[in-house]
Amino acid sequence: MGVKVKTLLIIHGWTYTIEPWTKVVASLKDRGVEVEQLRVPGLTEESSKVFTIEDYVQWLDKKLAGRKDVAVLGHSNGGRIALNYLTKNPDGFKQLILLNSAGIYYPPQAKSLKRRIARVLAKIGKPLAKLPLLRKVFYRLIGSDYGRAPENMKQTLSNMLESDKVFDASLVKTSKISILWGEDDQVTPIGMGKKLHQQLKGSSWRQFADWKHAPYITHPEQLTEAILEVLD
Known part of the structure; x- marks a missing residue:
């Protein structure tokens, strides 16, 4: 298939290494996608600072400066950062792919x-x-x-979780939002994903049996195909 997006930026979740993404990144590159993994301050980029969601929005804004023609994949906390960024920068990038994303208040x-x-x-x-x-x-x-x-x-x-309470998904405006979710996710449950899909008007939705919170580890080939199917 022809992939038009020149670069896919991956914002990882709450983790301290990007190593588990290796198989997916390699597979995407083999299929002609340029992939860049962003190192999130405090997680995969060392910092002693206490961050707010506004800090992460500013960080992403600097990373995306002059790069609107890209797709962004946000996993878990990475999705939270990307969503909040889009409320402030509606045209900040071309496409958003959410993978088992955090970012909305969901209190079962x-x-x-x-x-x-x-x-x-x-x-x-x-x-x-x-x-x-x-x-x-x-x-x-x-x-x-x-x-x-x-x-x-x-x-x-704690700051991230508090920010979810005031996040307004209706403020998110971008040309295309695709949501990929694992049915067995116990960290960001599928009910959270369905709520997010409902709030993000025009978003597409796919759910996957047997996927938990980290399909890039457990189902790298299937995740690669899912990304390629939605990537413009």
């Missing part, structure tokens, strides 16, 4: 519990360090990468 009981725990841990990180068993249980509930986070990024995560 299990998800709400994870959010509450994240906020609590951001406040009690030092006392919790004295309770290793309890710490491990909490970290399993909210995701292993949180357990690896330095204190500034624990507060950053």
